[in-house]
Amino acid sequence: MTETPETDVPSTPPEGPTRSGFVALIGAPNAGKSTLVNQLVGAKVSIVSHKVQTTRAIVRGIAIHERAQIVFIDTPGIFAPKRRLDRAMVTTAWGGAKDGDMVLVLIDAERGIKGDAEALLDSLADVHQRKILVLNKVDRVKRDTLLALTAQCHEKAQFDETFMISALTGSGCADLMDYLARTLPEGPWYYPEDQISDLPMRQLAAEITREKLYLRLHQELPYASHVETESWEEKKDGSVRIEQVIYVERDSQKKIVLGHKGETIKAIGQASRKEIADILEQKVHLFLFVKVRSNWGNDPERYREIGLEFPQ
Numbered sequence: 684m685t686e687t688p689e690t691d692v693p694s695t696p697p698e699g700p701t702r703s704g705f706v707a708l709i710g711a712p713n714a715g716k717s718t719l720v721n722q723l724v725g726a727k728v729s730i731v732s733h734k735v736q737t738t739r740a741i742v743r744g745i746a747i748h749e750r751a752q753i754v755f756i757d758t759p760g761i762f763a764p765k766r767r768l769d770r771a772m773v774t775t776a777w778g779g780a781k782d783g784d785m786v787l788v789l790i791d792a793e794r795g796i797k798g799d800a801e802a803l804l805d806s807l808a809d810v811h812q813r814k815i816l817v818l819n820k821v822d823r824v825k826r827d828t829l830l831a832l833t834a835q836c837h838e839k840a841q842f843d844e845t846f847m848i849s850a851l852t853g854s855g856c857a858d859l860m861d862y863l864a865r866t867l868p869e870g871p872w873y874y875p876e877d878q879i880s881d882l883p884m885r886q887l888a889a890e891i892t893r894e895k896l897y898l899r900l901h902q903e904l905p906y907a908s909h910v911e912t913e914s915w916e917e918k919k920d921g922s923v924r925i926e927q928v929i930y931v932e933r934d935s936q937k938k939i940v941l942g943h944k945g946e947t948i949k950a951i952g953q954a955s956r957k958e959i960a961d962i963l964e965q966k967v968h969l970f971l972f973v974k975v976r977s978n979w980g981n982d983p984e985r986y987r988e989i990g991l992e993f994p995q
């Protein structure tokens with residue numbers, strides 16, 4: 684995997700006309716967008732956690748199905764924004780939707796369309812791409828509920844197609860992939876065959892550490908923390924040395940991340956190192972540091988680093 688994949692020349696796809704395109708996923712926070720991208724791409728490219736709004740920047744997963752290359756744009760959850768950081772995430776999400784050849788509107792079938800999902804359906808009139816309704820988490824609901832929910836969604840917005848899936852178990856996902864592969868525009872592939880994400884590796888590595896941080900501390904740590912990869916050094920022996928900084932807003936949060944005698948950060952580092960090494964298929968030396976940077980939520984530079992526009 685390279686750091687600037689766009690410069691690579693795609694390898695030859697199978698015989699016959701090829702198809703390719705960008706498929707944007709939009710949905711309320713926690714609808715399961717990251718889980719679905721990971722399920723369809725078959726590799727972990729986007730952070731998944733129990734905490735909402737973990738996806739801050741757009742990440743893409745790339746799947747090959749039949750003769751089609753399908754590039755998924757996974758957007759942050761769309762919801763009514765209050766804080767500045769929230770506003771940036773929502774702007775980025777809509778931008779992502781409008782970049783797609785097709786838009787998958789993901790609805791959490793268990794939760795229904797109250798609140799954020801309803802607001803999302805109401806604002807779809809502005810999206811002119813082909814819209815596909817995807818009811819997710821069908822493993823949690825009865826068929827009657829699904830049919831009623833489908834009718835409700837179609838009353839609120841126009842969809843070209845409807846799928847009922849479980850991103851978690853994979854149920855219904857093959858039909859969805861068949862449909863995407865058949866209906867994307869004919870054209871050459873955008874990326875080399877073996878590429879699963881265009882998220883630069885150092886950013887992906889930071890996402891992985893951030894996921895471990897949340898999984899371990901989601902009760903105690905507020906959203907106001909993020910991870911940056913500060914250095915990435917390929918060693919002669921084939922290993923890579925990575926340094927990352929976990930930024931928090933207050934000293935009290937730093938203590939939580941470090942844990943008693945540094946036990947917490949050690950465990951986070953071990954889990955993250957293992958996963959990064961699995962993806963890179965090379966030995967990884969990971970060094971984590973914790974720094975306090977107050978008010979980073981209002982600093983334009985931090986927004987650029989995580990791929991968001993700074994809302995004025």
Ligand SMILES: Nc1nc2c(ncn2[C@@H]2O[C@H](COP(=O)(O)OP(=O)(O)OP(=O)(O)O)[C@@H](O)[C@H]2O)c(=O)[nH]1
Pocket residue numbers: 710711712713714715716717718719730731732733734735736737738758759760761819820821822823848849850851852
């Ligand atoms: N039972 C069930 N749980 C699911 C399914 N898909 C996702 N989940 C769970 O729902 C939660 C949210 O999933 P994510 O994939 O992180 O959701 P997201 O839409 O990317 O969330 P944001 O990044 O916050 O916008 C996780 O706990 C998933 O395991 C599904 O099909 N069935």
